[in-house]
Structure formats: C-alpha cells, structure tokens
C-alpha cells in the first residue's frame with residue numbers, strides 16, 4: 001500500500017512521487033511517495049535491506065555515483081525536479097547535504113575540512129569571512145570549544161564522535177537546506193551518540209533533516225515524522241508518536257514490537 005499523507009499544512013521541502021530504484025534488474029525501492037517537511041526531523045526505519053539508505057540517496061542524487069543504479073519517478077526540491085537535465089548536481093548536494101554512517105573527514109586540517117566547501121562554492125569573499133564561516137559552522141555543530149585551539153590539527157585525529165560533528169559542521173558550512181543522515185551514530189559510543197542526538201535537536205527547524213536509523217529508540221527520540229519501510233515499500237508514514245504508539249498497519253506494528261527486523 002502506498003501511504004502518502006499530507007500531514008503538514010506548510011509546503012514540503014522535498015516531494016517524492018512514485019519513486020522506484022533499481023540496481024540492475026533488482027528493484028530495491030518500489031513506488032514510494034512522500035513529502036518531507038522543512039520543519040521536522042524525519043526518520044526512515046525498517047529492517048536491514050528494506051531500502052532506507054537507497055531511498056535516502058535518491059534525495060540528493062547520490063545514487064548517481066553507484067554503477068547500475070536507476071531511479072524512476074519524480075523528486076522535487078522546493079517544487080523543482082532534481083533529476084531534470086542540466087541540474088547542477090554539485091550545487092544540489094550543497095543544498096541537500098549528507099552525513100554518512102562512518103565519519104569521513106578529509107585527511108586535512110580541521111579548518112580545511114570546513115573551509116573547503118565554502119571556498120569551492122564561492123561563499124566567502126575574504127579570508128576573514130572564511131574564518132567566520134568556519135567558526136560559525138563549528139559552533140553550530142557543537143564542536144568549537146573542543147577544537148578552537150587546534151584548528152590546524154588533522155580532522156582524522158579527532159575522536160569518532162568529534163569527527164562526526166566535524167562532518168556535520170562541514171555539511172552546514174555550505175548553508176544547506178536539507179541534511180540527510182545515514183545512520184550517523186552507528187559507529188559511535190552511547191555518549192557520542194547522545195551528543196549527536198542533542199545536536200540534531202538543536203539543528204531542527206533550521207534545516208529539514210532526514211535520518212536513517214536502525215534504532216527505533218533513536219527514531220522516537222529525535223524525529224517528529226517517521227516512515228517505515230519494508231521490502232522496498234514505504235508501508236506507513238506519519239507522526240512519530242502515532243507510528244510508535246498507534247500504527248495503522250499490521251507490518252508496522254510487528255516491526256515496532258520487535259517481531260522482526
């Protein structure tokens with residue numbers, strides 16, 4: 001069943017309509033339609049292999065980088081088709097940033113990790129402006145106090161949790177409108193995870209955030225909207241509180257009560 005519900009009265013940031021994704025002959029996502037709100041954190045949950053990451057990657061065309069992957073259907077950002085010919089994909093990925101499962105700072109200084117994007121996108125007119133962007137981004141990602149005296153140290157010398165906040169700061173530095181997070185805490189310990197979850201909550205409202213998570217507890221803690229995926233289909237989408245306390249679909253109920261997954 002295709003469950004598109006217009007939950008929110010404000011215009012969606014992203015609309016996906018009848019999206020299917022194939023890897024060669026295999027269909028990994030089957031006819032998914034969803035509206036992503038600019039105001040909320042949206043969680044994608046579901047058992048391993050159900051297609052959460054695949055669908056997430058369609059939202060900023062990261063699937064383009066996977067040989068054999070093919071996307072059908074329509075995805076629009078602020079009403080503009082992101083798959084239209086002539087779309088500047090580099091620009092799109094600045095507007096729709098991504099944070100990955102494993103923190104992946106560049107093997108460069110902390111400063112350079114943040115400064116690189118704004119520099120290539122021409123966001124700073126001077127060295128001072130670039131420094132301001134670096135400071136502001138690190139502050140927003142809750143990392144400034146920990147790194148302000150060591151900006152020339154390598155990004156890879158930070159702890160895992162700090163590296164992930166550095167990657168979030170790097171995404172923020174190019175002034176995105178949407179941040180996609182693909183299991184951002186799965187490589188982190190509980191304390192670093194809690195810090196990222198707090199950060200997600202602080203960033204909420206300034207950016208549309210979509211997070212793929214294996215953890216139902218995490219989805220319940222950080223999101224206001226939840227989409228449940230199963231075998232490539234989006235089974236149910238709704239307010240997080242409804243999905244976890246009063247799901248409409250039997251398959252959602254089975255998953256959240258731990259019957260499979």
Ligand SMILES: Nc1ncnc2c1ncn2[C@@H]1O[C@H](COP(=O)(O)OP(=O)(O)OP(=O)(O)O)[C@@H](O)[C@H]1O
Nearest residue numbers: 023028046047048049050051052053054055066214
């Ligand atoms: N690059 C790829 N090439 C071929 N098949 C792929 C590729 N990436 C994913 N798949 C397949 O597509 C399906 C969906 O995978 P995907 O990683 O999107 O699921 P997921 O729900 O994010 O899983 P997990 O929670 O385990 O990360 C799976 O059957 C997977 O094997």
